[in-house]
Amino acid sequence: MIRRTDSALADRRVPRVLIVDDSAVARAAMSRFITGSGRFELAGALPDALRALAFLRKEAVDFILLDLVMPHQSGIDALPELLKAGAGARVLVVSSSAAEGAAVTLRALALGAADTLVKPSIGAFASRFGETLLARLDLLAAHGENRALPRRATVITPPPFDAIAIGASTGGIHALASLLEQVPASVTQPIFVTQHLPPSFSPFFAAQVGVFAKRPCAIAHERRRVVEGEVLIAPGDAHLLTAMQADGHIATHLSQAPSPTGNLPSVDPMFTSLAQTYGSRLLAVVLTGMGRDGLEGARAVRAAGGTIVVQDRDSSVVWGMPGAVAEAGLADAVLAPREIGAMIAARRPGLRA
Known part of the structure; x- marks a missing residue:
């Protein structure tokens, strides 16, 4: 024995x-x-x-x-x-x-x-x-064969952000729950989520997210106005994008255009679109998942001056997606999901620059 x-x-x-x-x-x-x-x-x-x-x-x-x-x-x-x-x-x-x-x-x-x-x-x-x-x-x-990169210290005073974008795949549901459970209702920035799941799972997933996030959660649809304090989920058959409307409000836009990784929905187009909408005031988070979805989108976030945080290897089921971003030198911090949630909680609406 x-x-x-x-x-x-x-x-x-x-x-x-x-x-x-x-x-x-x-x-x-x-x-x-x-x-x-x-x-x-x-x-x-x-x-x-x-x-x-x-x-x-x-x-x-x-x-x-x-x-x-x-x-x-x-x-x-x-x-x-x-x-x-x-x-x-x-x-x-x-x-x-x-x-x-x-x-x-x-x-x-x-x-x-x-x-x-x-x-x-x-x-x-x-x-x-x-x-x-x-x-x-x-x-x-x-x-288990991936080489761990050194963890970067928690951002004590996180930069200001007006929106949070989260991408995940394998193991992402548990990681997302751990993250959002740390985010209080006083954080009112909208949260956009792309999780690799079949279309039939989307309603169940949105309901589950609403429970552990303790805030309104809905599946995004075309030209849906973005409101504060809400979680918007990419449907299982389209990318979640955003665009500024003529009236000055931000609304969602759905697309089925091919993505760099072939995923539908994909993190890359979501990050790229949100970087165009929110610029330097976007916080992008890459959680556990296979592949490299999110890497090209992270480059767009970095080019726009946004902040990028990825899940650490030890807490990831698969360190493919976050590992690709970290190894490309694009991550401002490498943290466990609960630490990412605590970092978000530290930046409340009254702290905006």
Whole structure:
């Protein structure tokens, strides 16, 4: 038995995976995929969360494959405890219930799951599912290989801003929740959010954001006037842009034009458009996510004199998007989401220059 030590995960070259699923068929199938890959080690396969918690008190793992519907305690209820007991292990939700609607999926992501994957029905665990499962684990494992850049100190007196733009992808829902929970109602600047999600998830996501942000939240639509204190979400099938109206008010504009990264919605066009609208008084934030979406937009923000803050590697599920901006030398600060929220809270309307 491998006992937990402070350096256990750092010294291990092969990521260890724990499966938590009440279905013996599912456990057996996923175990075969893990052991047959040659890239991951099967740490264990357990039928419920209680056994998993007991296991994690003695063993260190890198990943937990978690079903949501299980006896005694559901996976969604056990998720916070598993994350705490896992001490840095990332949770990939693998559940058939994730296909029933976006609400349970978004709740899992908001609670800290790294990603979700729809589990096939019994008897349908074909090699294609195994390839998809291993590909998801490969992407999450690659995050641990990124070199961390030195953290830049918290901006004690943040520069003034009239709008906040936030871009995120994988792991972004939990990061966004951690950030916005720190922002009080006294911060009345509008907040624009682009999160990579399918269109069907947008209504659930907007409702979820409204809850943890404790402020009005809506999906942006064409020519919607921007108001103070509101969060506007990019719809799942269009980029969120802004434009100055003839009456002097700022309104949203939606576009489906190709983006540099191919994402729809994309962070790049949102940042670029908002930089044109707000100039030096834009605060752009890049949270966890795969790829480089947001990098070109960050260049536009920098050219306009705006401020750019990115999530740090240690708190990111995948340090692709924020890492690309940081490595390009465009970040004014590299912080955890809660620290970014605290920085925003420090700049209240009465402090504007």
